[in-house]
Amino acid sequence: xxxxxxxxxxxxxxxxxxxxxxxxxxxxxxxxxxxxxxxxxxxxxxxxxxxxxxxxxxxxxxxxxxxxxxxxxxxxxxxxxxxxxxxxxxxxxxxxxxxxxxxxxxxxxxxxxxxxxxxxxxxxxxxxxxxxxxxxxxxxxxxxxxxxxxxxxxxxxxxxxxxxxxxxxxxxxxxxxxxxxxxxxxxxxxxxxxxxxxxxxxxxxxxxxxxxxxxxxxxxxxxxxxxxxxxxxxxxxxxxxxxxxxxxxxxxxxxxxxxxxxxxxxxxxxxxxxxxxxxxxxxxxxxxxxxxxxxxxxxxxxxxxxxxxxxxxxxxxxxxxxxxxxxxxxxxxxxxxxxxxxxxxxxxxxxxxxxxxxxxxxxxxxxxxxxxxxxxxxxxxxxxxxxxxxxxxxxxxxxxxxxxxxxxxxxxxxxxxxxxxxxxxxxxxxxxxxxxxxxxxxxxxxxxxxx
Amino acid sequence: xxxxxxxxxxxxxxxxxxxxxxxxxxxxxxxxxxxxxxxxxxxxxxxxxxxxxxxxxxxxxxxxxxxxxxxxxxxxxxxxxxxxxxxxxxxxxxxxxxxxxxxxxxxxxxxxxxxxxxxxxxxxxxxxxxxxxxxxxxxxxxxxxxxxxxxxxxxxxxxxxxxxxxxxxxxxxxxxxxxxxxxxxxxxxxxxxxxxxxxxxxxxxxxxxxxxxxxxxxxxxxxxxxxxxxxxxxxxxxxxxxxxxxxxxxxxxxxxxxxxxxxxxxxxxxxxxxxxxxxxxxxxxxxxxxxxxxxxxxxxxxxxxxxxxxxxxxxxxxxxxxxxxxxxxxxxxxxxxxxxxxxxxxxxxxxxxxxxxxxxxxxxxxxxxxxxxxxxxxxxxxxxxxxxxxxxxxxxxxxxxxxxxxxxxxxxxxxxxxxxxxxxxxxxxxxxxxxxxxxxxxxxxxxxxxx
Ligand code: FES
Numbered sequence: 001x002x003x004x005x006x007x008x009x010x011x012x013x014x015x016x017x018x019x020x021x022x023x024x025x026x027x028x029x030x031x032x033x034x035x036x037x038x039x040x041x042x043x044x045x046x047x048x049x050x051x052x053x054x055x056x057x058x059x060x061x062x063x064x065x066x067x068x069x070x071x072x073x074x075x076x077x078x079x080x081x082x083x084x085x086x087x088x089x090x091x092x093x094x095x096x097x098x099x100x101x102x103x104x105x106x107x108x109x110x111x112x113x114x115x116x117x118x119x120x121x122x123x124x125x126x127x128x129x130x131x132x133x134x135x136x137x138x139x140x141x142x143x144x145x146x147x148x149x150x151x152x153x154x155x156x157x158x159x160x161x162x163x164x165x166x167x168x169x170x171x172x173x174x175x176x177x178x179x180x181x182x183x184x185x186x187x188x189x190x191x192x193x194x195x196x197x198x199x200x201x202x203x204x205x206x207x208x209x210x211x212x213x214x215x216x217x218x219x220x221x222x223x224x225x226x227x228x229x230x231x232x233x234x235x236x237x238x239x240x241x242x243x244x245x246x247x248x249x250x251x252x253x254x255x256x257x258x259x260x261x262x263x264x265x266x267x268x269x270x271x272x273x274x275x276x277x278x279x280x281x282x283x284x285x286x287x288x289x290x291x292x293x294x295x296x297x298x299x300x301x302x303x304x305x306x307x308x309x310x311x312x313x314x315x316x317x318x319x320x321x322x323x324x325x326x327x328x329x330x331x332x333x334x335x336x337x338x339x340x341x342x343x344x345x346x347x348x349x350x351x352x353x354x355x356x357x358x359x360x361x362x363x364x365x366x367x368x369x370x371x372x373x374x375x376x377x378x379x380x381x382x383x384x385x386x387x388x389x390x391x392x393x394x395x396x397x398x399x400x401x402x403x404x405x406x407x408x409x410x411x412x413x414x415x416x417x418x419x420x421x422x423x424x425x426x427x428x429x430x431x432x433x434x435x436x437x438x439x440x441x442x443x444x445x446x447x448x449x450x451x
Numbered sequence: 452x453x454x455x456x457x458x459x460x461x462x463x464x465x466x467x468x469x470x471x472x473x474x475x476x477x478x479x480x481x482x483x484x485x486x487x488x489x490x491x492x493x494x495x496x497x498x499x500x501x502x503x504x505x506x507x508x509x510x511x512x513x514x515x516x517x518x519x520x521x522x523x524x525x526x527x528x529x530x531x532x533x534x535x536x537x538x539x540x541x542x543x544x545x546x547x548x549x550x551x552x553x554x555x556x557x558x559x560x561x562x563x564x565x566x567x568x569x570x571x572x573x574x575x576x577x578x579x580x581x582x583x584x585x586x587x588x589x590x591x592x593x594x595x596x597x598x599x600x601x602x603x604x605x606x607x608x609x610x611x612x613x614x615x616x617x618x619x620x621x622x623x624x625x626x627x628x629x630x631x632x633x634x635x636x637x638x639x640x641x642x643x644x645x646x647x648x649x650x651x652x653x654x655x656x657x658x659x660x661x662x663x664x665x666x667x668x669x670x671x672x673x674x675x676x677x678x679x680x681x682x683x684x685x686x687x688x689x690x691x692x693x694x695x696x697x698x699x700x701x702x703x704x705x706x707x708x709x710x711x712x713x714x715x716x717x718x719x720x721x722x723x724x725x726x727x728x729x730x731x732x733x734x735x736x737x738x739x740x741x742x743x744x745x746x747x748x749x750x751x752x753x754x755x756x757x758x759x760x761x762x763x764x765x766x767x768x769x770x771x772x773x774x775x776x777x778x779x780x781x782x783x784x785x786x787x788x789x790x791x792x793x794x795x796x797x798x799x800x801x802x803x804x805x806x807x808x809x810x811x812x813x814x815x816x817x818x819x820x821x822x823x824x825x826x827x828x829x830x831x832x833x834x835x836x837x838x839x840x841x842x843x844x845x846x847x848x849x850x851x852x853x854x855x856x857x858x859x860x861x862x863x864x865x866x867x868x869x870x871x872x873x874x875x876x877x878x879x880x881x882x883x884x885x886x887x888x889x890x891x892x893x894x895x896x897x898x899x900x901x902x
Contacts, residue, residue, distance in 0.1 A: 031778040039536035085490035131624040175625025327482040
């Protein structure tokens with residue numbers, strides 16, 4: 001049985017959280033810490049903190065908890081003595097995989113592989129997933145260009161580039177960071193690659209009132225992207241690939257139409273660029289399809305699809321041709337963490353048996369309609385309600401008000417997160433049902449009235 | 452009770468491993484796979500494969516198993532119901548850490564912090580540890596230079612660099628890869644940063660016969676490093692930091708004298724460069740001290756020390772001044788994996804109560820003396836036996852012979868790994884005792900006689 005609602009005992013962070021933060025501060029920065037949690041007591045959609053506050057979690061550890069806290073299916077994985085060796089001994093998966101590795105991949109990652117992908121490379125987090133996908137793209141580009149033998153004679157760093165989009169987020173390690181364009185503070189002081197960056201469409205809302213303007217804006221961005229590819233190719237700094245999120249998440253839940261993505265995919269094919277769809281935040285079911293790019297309805301939507309977060313393990317699906325020609329070109333000590341594959345296999349079973357993709361569609365409908373109502377009710381405060389499935393967001397009039405609203409909501413028992421400069425992103429787990437959506441909307445409304 | 456020796460039933464890989472590799476091949480490259488393992492049956496120093504072969508493991512998943520397979524202290528962590536929530540729900544450690552986070556860091560990472568370090572940043576693997584350490588260095592360099600306010604007005608990518616060494620290995624993500632200089636295939640086709648690279652001393656063995664030459668070689672490398680720093684600073688591409696391993700591990704177990712490191716540390720101080728000591732492979736006790744750089748005997752050996760592998764979690768220790776001035780400059784979704792902190796706390800307890808650092812010294816002595824004997828016995832085949840603690844290596848006359856010897860040893864029940872072009876590295880767990888060393892030497896000798 002799940003908790004029947006939030007239950008608040010103190011402000012958040014409460015006194016116990018504050019003491020723990022003081023303790024932690026002596027060995028680590030705590031400027032980012034919100035509050036400390038009791039992960040044993042948390043359950044389903046409810047996160048319990050160390051002061052006994054029980055909150056409806058619509059942020060889920062930065063969109064990374066797939067089926068709620070302490071789901072019995074996952075607890076069972078942990079108590080199965082057969083799995084003990086996997087949790088206690090971490091294998092170098094690339095060299096000495098465990099007996100069940102293949103089976104767990106087949107019943108896990110491959111059971112939800114996007115159409116057209118028959119190969120997967122496991123990694124450990126979103127950053128190494130993208131870093132290695134970038135490498136796979138560069139290698140593919142050179143090998144396909146037939147210059148490999150030349151390069152074996154003259155090893156060096158070819159002047160290849162990746163095209164990314166303003167407002168995109170693909171991670172914070174140096175390769176990823178070169179394609180991440182959200183907040184300036186993330187890139188400040190860190191050397192980067194000089195690679196082309198295209199505009200991402202800035203759509204006007206409500207969409208049905210600005211159809212023509214938005215179509216023009218998308219056409220402008222597509223033209224800019226294609227121009228950049230042509231120009232950079234001409235100057236010898238070839239664009240080996242294009243990397244994009246199906247919804248720019250960290251950057252502010254920026255959507256573009258399926259038509260935009262369809263045309264962008266066409267451009268990559270026309271110019272021989274790989275197309276990498278970064279589903280680190282969008283993948284795993286919350287849009288109502290397992291992968292957000294499935295909404296585009298394309299037969300050949302991507303060359304590589306990267307994932308992490310709700311997938312528990314990192315990694316990427318790849319077309320056969322992106323498999324490097326030689327060993328140890330894509331490699332590291334662990335190549336993921338098999339314990340996450342074990343857990344993921346159960347997560348996927350739960351998603352299927354409990355029809356959680358349909359659930360996300362239904363709950364998302366309640367949420368989005370509720371958000372539309374709220375922005376009608378508070379037009380001076382809220383705008384641009386948007387989303388697919390439960391992957392929803394809304395804009396608040398300015399950054400300070402947004403941040404205040406996040407705190408107000410939290411003290412009323414709803415954990416939320418911001419994105420972009422003035423947006424709130426909603427990222428519930430897949431077990432978030434219609435009544436949770438109603439509960440969330442009620443509390444959110446209360447919090448707004450206090451502004 | 453531990454197994455009393457290897458027990459071989461088939462060649463390795465055996466028939467079952469081959470079937471599993473065929474299965475895996477349909478979804479993933481298997482060119483790097485050696486054989487499949489039964490991690491439930493493995494124990495202590497013995498790795499059991501899926502064909503029932505039991506092998507003495509002197510490679511330990513690329514130097515990443517600290518206290519052997521299925522150590523009862525680790526099994527206990529897993530069966531403690533108090534820890535269930537940690538294993539099933541992965542927190543975003545930077546924002547919503549679990550109640551015991553601070554305590555586990557104090558009893559884990561901080562209990563073995565190198566002298567002079569009171570702060571630690573957790574990460575998930577060696578690559579993100581170094582990538583973020585690099586970022587911390589760049590940020591520190593700018594902030595210290597007092598140009599932060601300027602850069603907030605003109606955000607951009609400063610032309611800062613890191614100095615690394617030929618033969619060094621610091622990871623394979625794009626930032627790390629710019630400082631990794633081992634095999635050409637690792638860097639081929641991947642864009643990189645143009646940063647200075649200094650020669651690492653190529654010592655001649657036996658060391659006591661080449662004292663003068665080796666001192667000259669080290670002086671040459673130090674001069675080259677200092678020259679590079681001066682020149683790159685002069686051309687405006689300031690060297691913010693120097694990154695080095697205490698022993699170049701992947702690059703071929705290349706050692707330099709403690710005097711070399713002492714002087715290099717002096718050079719970094721003189722020129723205001725941060726000094727990052729990468730202990731991803733050397734850290735965790737196998738040199739007989741918890742950190743290899745402790746052998747240098749310096750009061751202020753480093754500004755940042757990165758770790759992973761046998762530490763189970765990744766991360767780095769840092770001087771206070773390397774803590775970024777603003778939140779979210781060093782950040783990612785998970786910032787490590789708290790389950791690894793739980794396990795590490797127990798690993799450290801075991802290392803202390805069982806005096807495993809002393810054990811590594813004693814076993815290392817047996818190993819190194821045995822290796823000296825072998826190279827005396829087979830001077831046409833073996834040379835350059837070297838090591839500290841059990842962190843030992845030996846060179847084989849050429850790469851093909853080295854690789855053949857690795858296979859012969861494996862079929863006789865010893866798992867070994869190569870490094871560099873023609874070296875074998877020995878990386879047993881800390882529970883490797885004198886009798887394991889003798890056993891290893893006997894089998895290794897047998898394998899050599901078969902060449
Ligand atoms: S870079 Fe992904 S886990 Fe370290």
